[in-house]
Amino acid sequence: MACATGIPATDFSRERQILTSAEQVTPQDHVVDDGEIISTKELEGLRNILERITPFMLSCTSAASEVDGSARGEACKHRPNVVGTRHREGAECAPVGARESTMWFPADAGEIRRARDFVRSTISDWGFGRIADDAAVIISELAGNSIRHADSAFFVTVSSHRSDLRLSVGDASELQPTTRESSPSANAGRGLVLVAALSDSWGVESSPGGKIVWADLRR
């Protein structure tokens, strides 16, 4: 298939290792939260964002042991418009040496820390350990914005090619992040100052029903 975006395909076998508390569902995509489908609107919004940037897969948010096959079956039956096959084959698009991993997180401030841990461990495995602290700050700021300003679930994608690393945070809000003048007396608005300073470049792309903020770093 054509790879219009140039974004490397997700290595799903790798992702499975990362999602230690979740179970990846193949070949169809289901999102099951304790056996209940997450609200259709939110799910569709997220799916639309994801679909734009990468071949993707939705995963159970509950531990595999807590969600059995029948719960998944129920979910499919009741939400055929949401739960469908969306996994696109695209392995041939991945440049040699490119890696990518995506994880998404519910709209809960406690998830910001998990997002940092996900990024830290992933990029350390890829040999970017030296910039793990910088990446953690960037993710913390971007995910923090998703929670604080958008109250949105968010996903984090980490992709690398040779010595380049891209961090992306997508959420279901079209609100663009804004930089505010920073001074010692202003207690907010420093987040994006940090993102800009710790990355080589950064930017925002709108996506259907949401946006993606990305930051590029180099090893």
Add this chain to the structure above:
Amino acid sequence: MVWHVPASRTRPDATATVEELVEADKIEVGIEADGARTPVVKLVGEIDVSNADLVQGAIDRSIEDQRQQVAFDLSDLRFMDSSGLAVLLRVAKRVAVVELRNPAPIVRRIIQITGVSSVFVVSS
């Protein structure tokens, strides 16, 4: 010399705060005083949007009406982002001298990048 203020007698609020936060598995805020009687607030863990308000409240209760000098022992603060920095800056707005002891490299970097180095006394 570093000594613990007997919390049960002089700082009941500080003790309550430590227990509350440890239980929430967020961050630990403890207060001591050094030989010069500077209150030393020890921050342990990570600060982000999820717990910045909690940490702020705990610090405020710990230092009470201290206006002259407060020191933060950051040797076990593994991580903070701009929300953590905002907590420290709010303290600096009402306390004349805010000392940051042993910040991790990333904490030091955040302070430098955001141009607020002059607000604090940073010591290694």
